[in-house]
Amino acid sequence: MATRASRAKKPTSYALDTDATAAAADTAPSSSVPADEDSDPSPDSAASDDDDSDDSEAYTDDEDDDAYASDDDDASDGGGGAPPRRKRKARSGNAARIHKPHVFRVNRVTGAPPGLRRRNRPAAAGAADVPGALRPPDPSVKITYRPGFIKSTGKRERIITTYGQNNETLVKAIGVRDEYIGLPAVPERRGLRVTPFWRGGEVRAVEVGEQRVESVQEGGREKYLPDVPEGVLKCIAVVLNAGGHVTGMEWAPDRSKGSQYLLLSTKHDSTFAPSPPPPRPPTAARETPPAFERAPGPSCIQVWRFPTDATGTTSSAPPNLQLALCHDWGYASCLKFHQAPRENADERDLGLLAAVFRDGNIRVIQVRLPEQTAEEEEAGGATAFVKVTVPAYTLSLDATLCTTLTWLTPHSLIAGCSNGFLAAWDLTRHPGTPYLYTPIHQTYIAAIASCFPSFPTHVVTASLDGYCRITSLLDPYTDTVVNNRSRIAPTSICWVDAVSAAVSSEEGAWVKFYPLRRFFSATTVCKHSGVVNAVAGSAVHAFLVSGGSEGECAFSNPVRRTFHGKIKNYQQTWFQLEYARKSNMFRMSEGFKLEEFETKSEKLKRRQNNTALVHSTAYPEQSNITQVCWNQNLVAGGWAAAGMACGLVRVEDVAIDD
Known part of the structure; x- marks a missing residue:
């Protein structure tokens, strides 16, 4: 019986998607991230992603590995009850790949066991009552690694990422x-x-009002x-x-x-x-x-x-x-x-x-x-x-x-x-x-x-x-x-x-x-x-x-x-x-x-x-x-x-x- 290996913790190289990259994605080893994360979500999963329940928790890496291993077991045994695994969807264009060990999705199912990841941050008190108020960042996607900038440690790269690539600006820098x-x-x-x-x-002059x-x-x-x-x-x-x-x-x-x-x-x-200052009079309502x-x-x-x-x-x-x-x-x-x-x-x-x-x-x-x-x-x-x-x-x-x-x-x-x-x-x-x-x-x-x-x-x-x-x-x-x-x-x-x-x-x-x-x-x-x-x-x-x-x-x-x-x-x-x-x-x-x-x-x-x-x-x-x-x-x-x-x-x- 084949078991799925744990996901690698070491960052891999980043490359733009080409035909070779897409082909390599289809032949990725078993230690890669499953294709479910890049596939189109099903109606059930879409409904769970839209759910803003505060009871949702995050899976740990060990839980993910156990789930992947059980899926491989069912696939190897040829069990009729297990749904077939969907293949990775080939990407087109020049979208950059994000290193998968640094991107994970939070479990949106209510009542899931608590994980080791940080929980959802609730919105500010009363934010829902204010029209147009901002909500916290979507906790379903966490990106802890930014491709490219980790390698900008040279002097030239530091100057460009600070001042841009304009020659006149770089001379001033x-x-x-x-x-x-x-x-x-x-x-x-x-x-x-x-x-x-x-x-x-x-500089346009300002006409001063009547003071x-x-x-x-x-x-x-x-x-x-x-x-x-x-x-x-x-x-x-x-x-x-x-x-x-x-x-x-x-x-x-x-x-x-x-x-x-x-x-x-x-x-x-x-x-x-x-x-x-004089003390404030007591009030029955909540004090501002x-x-x-x-x-x-x-x-x-x-x-x-x-x-x-x-x-x-x-x-x-x-x-x-x-x-x-x-x-x-x-x-x-x-x-x-x-x-x-x-x-x-x-x-x-x-x-x-x-x-x-x-x-x-x-x-x-x-x-x-x-x-x-x-x-x-x-x-x-x-x-x-x-x-x-x-x-x-x-x-x-x-x-x-x-x-x-x-x-x-x-x-x-x-x-x-x-x-x-x-x-x-x-x-x-x-x-x-x-x-x-x-x-x-x-x-x-x-x-x-x-x-x-x-x-x-x-x-x-x-x-x-x-x-x-x-x-x-x-x-x-x-x-x-x-x-x-x-x-x-x-x-x-x-x-x-x-x-x-x-x-x-x-x-x-x-x-x-x-x-x-x-x-x-x-x-x-x-x-x-x-x-x-x-x-x-x-x-x-x-x-x-x-x-x-x-x-x-x-x-x-x-x-x-x-x-x-x-x-x-x-x-x-x-x-x-x-x-x-x-x-x-x-x-x-x-x-x-x-x-x-x-x-x-x-x-x-x-x-x-x-x-x-x-x-x-x-x-x-x-x-x-x-x-x-x-x-x-x-x-x-x-x-x-x-x-x-x-x-x-x-x-x-x-x-x-x-």
Whole structure:
């Protein structure tokens, strides 16, 4: 009696289907996958595949082998009760073969014994009630191996799978490699330049809507900005106190000369405020989670001025709070300027600032500095308090809350929503109605970034469903790619145009980048001891800055691993913030040594010889790094800023001089 051998675990070579391949498929040995998987399904099997029962489980390889062996026994014995085996259906065309040991089907029969494969992931709670909501990927087909990319380990293949095959683009990519691959983790001042993939063109001006502002009297300023101690700490860097949990941070763009301006938003109702918020009244109904709740209230956006010297690269005097934009919309959780250069821009006009507020709406504000004399500006002057009663534009959705945003063009922007949808508006055409509203995630979108300037029609998103996704706005339903799911959901994502990749966190502590042309694969560039809260890239260099819940802020260089898979990777700790609960004091350490990054394989080898337990630490909220950003202006491209939950903000020019 002949028995069927187990399926081979070793991957085989891949080839396009030809007549020889089809003929070889008919004469395949008995260890191959049975022809039932490639044949047309019967009506019974089709009905079982359409069944979405949650009780379905997966067969193991051993169960499949036993089933195959019993089929061979019946066939060899010539039993009349056994149905004849169907022959493999010959394929035509140029469809690539997928290695069969890496493709298997889940048993759809209810009541099947539990297997060793992972079970079906149920849809998000309430997703079936939302029209057009996405369901999880079909669990009936699992592909764990991608043909071709496993062999792209050479330098040439890595460049092509990252930048494509356009000769002009490849020449620019080689220039990026030669410029940054020799730098461990921190940029050099001579290497600051606009990304070579920048596509210049005419920038259409936006007609600003009717914006109304009014002056805030001295007696009514306390409810918008908490009373914080005056003074700025001046060490190697500048450390200032913003007065609360930093929720948003952005540098004013298009500042080629003169002072630099940093905009901050803070939680006015946080635990660090003078008085805690009142308790919520008890209700009989189920309480709405705070993230899905509209919470308007008094707050402000702070505009800090950083004076510069004649070269425009270093701060010659301590910064001062020059403007406070007061409002009653709740604190802003996302601040964004568009980075396109403006022609004939007024020095006091910082541009259009888009922000997401706690009432769930997006507002676009024209930020204009108050009129001051040269002597008042040199001396710092008094802080101007201005209340914005009517913004230039208000963008809102009745069915959901806006959670994050980014600019697509100087006159259009796109936002992520709490229900997993994307919404896009054009400020020049019907700004009150979005021209795009489509689902891409199953739940709350935490961060979004535009692939500008190389791919202005693409966006990358990070959601609390555990996935990061890249989507083309030309066809968001089909032209989208998702990466591997992370058990600790990513809360930050950015786009690094120099390496054509998105950067986010995976499993909390790992900072990884995902190239656009192979978004499903990730490369690690940095690791934190806690959970990564924020990550940022720049348009004038290729370096990253990231901050975590452990209070550590670090720099890293993704170019090294982009062009060379086995090159040594480094990370540079910028500073470390520690908090002592008993004494209610902070300690900020700096001057750390450059350290070589440890990959997962190296860490696994080290753990094999170490029996010590691995602990996961919970850090206090006060030491969290909540926001990080680079200055996007070329003259100050080496300036980095980091905001913390305790209200401290550190700003430093970290670029290395020749």
